[in-house]
Amino acid sequence: MAGAxxxxxDDDDTDQSGASATIGGLxxxxxxxxxxxxxxxxxxxxxxxMTVDGGGTLRTYGVDIHNPTQTDAKYQETSWSGTSLNGNPxxxxxxxxxxxxxxxxxxxxxxxxxxxxxxxxxxxxxxGTQVGIWRYSDHADVDAVSPAAEKLAxxxxxxxxxxxxxxxxxxxxxxxxxxRPGKRLGPVxxxxxxxTVGVTPPAEAAADGVxxxxxxxxxxxxxxxxxxxxxxxxxxxxxxxxxxxxxxxxTVPVGRAFVSGTRSQTQxxxxxxxxxxxxxxxxxxxxxxxxxxxxxxxxxxxxxxxxAVANPGDEPFTFTLMSVVHTIPAKTSRTVTIPLQxxxxxxxxxxxxxxxxxxxxxxxxxRTSPAASPAGNGLTVQAAPQPSPASVGxxxxxxxxxxxxETGSSNATPVIAGAAIALVLAGxxxxxxxxGKKAPQAPAASTPQAxxxxxxxxxxxxxxxxxxxxxxxxxx
Numbered sequence: 001m002a003g004a005x006x007x008x009x010d011d012d013d014t015d016q017s018g019a020s021a022t023i024g025g026l027x028x029x030x031x032x033x034x035x036x037x038x039x040x041x042x043x044x045x046x047x048x049x050m051t052v053d054g055g056g057t058l059r060t061y062g063v064d065i066h067n068p069t070q071t072d073a074k075y076q077e078t079s080w081s082g083t084s085l086n087g088n089p090x091x092x093x094x095x096x097x098x099x100x101x102x103x104x105x106x107x108x109x110x111x112x113x114x115x116x117x118x119x120x121x122x123x124x125x126x127x128g129t130q131v132g133i134w135r136y137s138d139h140a141d142v143d144a145v146s147p148a149a150e151k152l153a154x155x156x157x158x159x160x161x162x163x164x165x166x167x168x169x170x171x172x173x174x175x176x177x178x179x180r181p182g183k184r185l186g187p188v189x190x191x192x193x194x195x196t197v198g199v200t201p202p203a204e205a206a207a208d209g210v211x212x213x214x215x216x217x218x219x220x221x222x223x224x225x226x227x228x229x230x231x232x233x234x235x236x237x238x239x240x241x242x243x244x245x246x247x248x249x250x251t252v253p254v255g256r257a258f259v260s261g262t263r264s265q266t267q268x269x270x271x272x273x274x275x276x277x278x279x280x281x282x283x284x285x286x287x288x289x290x291x292x293x294x295x296x297x298x299x300x301x302x303x304x305x306x307x308a309v310a311n312p313g314d315e316p317f318t319f320t321l322m323s324v325v326h327t328i329p330a331k332t333s334r335t336v337t338i339p340l341q342x343x344x345x346x347x348x349x350x351x352x353x354x355x356x357x358x359x360x361x362x363x364x365x366x367r368t369s370p371a372a373s374p375a376g377n378g379l380t381v382q383a384a385p386q387p388s389p390a391s392v393g394x395x396x397x398x399x400x401x402x403x404x405x406e407t408g409s410s411n412a413t414p415v416i417a418g419a420a421i422a423l424v425l426a427g428x429x430x431x432x433x434x435x436g437k438k439a440p441q442a443p444a445a446s447t448p449q450a451x452x453x454x455x456x457x458x459x460x461x462x463x464x465x466x467x468x469x470x471x472x473x474x475x476x
Contacts, residue, residue: 017171017279018077019252021050021058023260023267025071030127031145032134034065045134045144046126047103048267050075050258054247056275059103060258060267061130063094063137066369073264077277078298080165083257083266084368086300090136092162094268095255097136099163101129101156103271104254115155117148128152133268136160138368166253169193170277172246178284178293179312182235184213187228188281190246196222197248197277199229205242209234210283212244231283239286241356247278259298261362263343284356290317292328294350294358300366304339305346307360319350340364 029046048069050058062069064084085091098104102125105111112120115128128149134140135157144150170192179185190197199220201212211232212220220229223246231242252272259266284291291313299306309326310333311317317328326336340346347361 016076017175017277018169018256019056019058019258019272019275019277020053020077021056021075021258022053023060023069023071023073023075023264024049024051027059028122028126029130030123030149032127032131033143033145035141035143042145045130045142046123047130047270050267052275054276054278055249057273058252058258058269058275059271061098061133061270062265063133063257063268064265064365064368065134065138065140065142067263067265067365069267070260070262070264073260073262075258075260075264075267077169077252077256078259079168080257081300082298082366083259083300084137084366085257085266085268086366088137090139090160090162092164093160094133094136095163095166096160097129097132097156098254098268098270100159101132101152102126111152112148115148115152117151120148120152124149125152129156129270132156132160137268163255166255167191167193169250169252169256169275170197170246170248170279172279172281174293174308174310175280175295176282176284176293176308176310177231178291178310179233180291181233181237181239181285181287184215184217184230184232185283185285186230187215188230188244190223190225190227190229192225192248192250192277193253194225194248194250194277196224197246198222200245200247202242202244205240208237208240210237210242231285233283233285237285239353241282241284243280243282245278245280247276249274249276251275252277259362259365263345263363263365266365284352286313286353288315289313290315290328290330290353292317292352292356294352294356296358296360298362298364298366299337300364302337302339303366304337304364305348305360305362307336307338307350309334309336317352319352321348321350342367343369 025048026044027047027049029044032043032045034041034043043065048060048062050060052058080086080091085094102108102111102122108120108122108125111125112118124146127144127146129152131142131144131149131153134142135153144153168191173189173191177185177188199212199222202210213230213232214220215228215230217232223229229244231244252269252275254269254271256269257266258269282293284293290311293310294307296305296307309317309328311328312331314330316330319326321336321338328334338346338348342364345363348359350358352358
């Protein structure tokens, strides 16, 4: 995807704002049972831990029971509109559950009394909370194995009320500006829960005299919520573009969504330490011609990625997206939507005049993943290759069954997925050939093993394994 002009600056993923983090594994968890298609299957259910880039820790629950969570996957804070929570009438009830259960409520004795349980362990509290969330995020028929955890899930579901989506920990609007040199380009407004955030001017552009200032033209090094900042571009500056970064420290609001650039389960925030948050805004300038300002965001309502383009220049800005030519007339703004399929990975680059390069990448994840459809021979048909089951991450307050696959944590790589596809195809061919010789038999029932908080070791699949899954069907 390219527009006119040479490209010298790289504006890569700068539309991300808020907290960025890497997911570890399940930290506090227990067992749950999914009832679907006449089958009952066990999964792990509980709290994940994330490590924030720049410092801080997040604790999250999953909101997509059939989708795997990849260990060490990178996650980015985002609005509900770019996730499967978009259009879910019960999304606000999920936030209520998060605010009225573990770990926001850490008085387990009081929580047990409300739930009508004798006692609640941390494992019970985490399991019951996750089960309650899945009933609203996935509308799944799922129960906790522990009676106490099940009572908590029932209590939360019965009392949940819709609560509005929380505001972002840090974001900038607009995320891109453009105009003529010799003027202040902006304003860019800061929205944050932090007391104050620091402003890092664009280093290379600063050498050419570009400054970050307030409305009065004074240099800005920090700003508070609602503050406005501008790019001050010298009149004799050559055409170009630059980016500034705003960074601070705050607790991320409970209920914020987190998505991964890979196919890893969407998470929702249950708790945050003081964490580093950041956001970036770009500016483009030129004395004549088109001067586009580009920003992008996944939009589940439109079913794709929305690219907002403003062109305050005196010539049209023309570019091509997926073989479609788009022209933004001078002094106008438009939004171009790139339609995508569910779970489709995308990596687009738009090149514009004056050194502007806009790269947009990620995975469209707008719906909870469907369960696999059972085949008559006891095998499972799935829409896309999934990672193999992996060990439970974290160090330790988990309790569960060695046969339970986690609703997260897989170190599987695309190479493994490719090999899995080949094996599935080969196995399918063998199955078709064998049907003429021998009638299929129903799989044997699962035989639970002793509970263990240790990670399950890889095992050779057996007929019993056909009834188990981690919400991702990763073990099939």
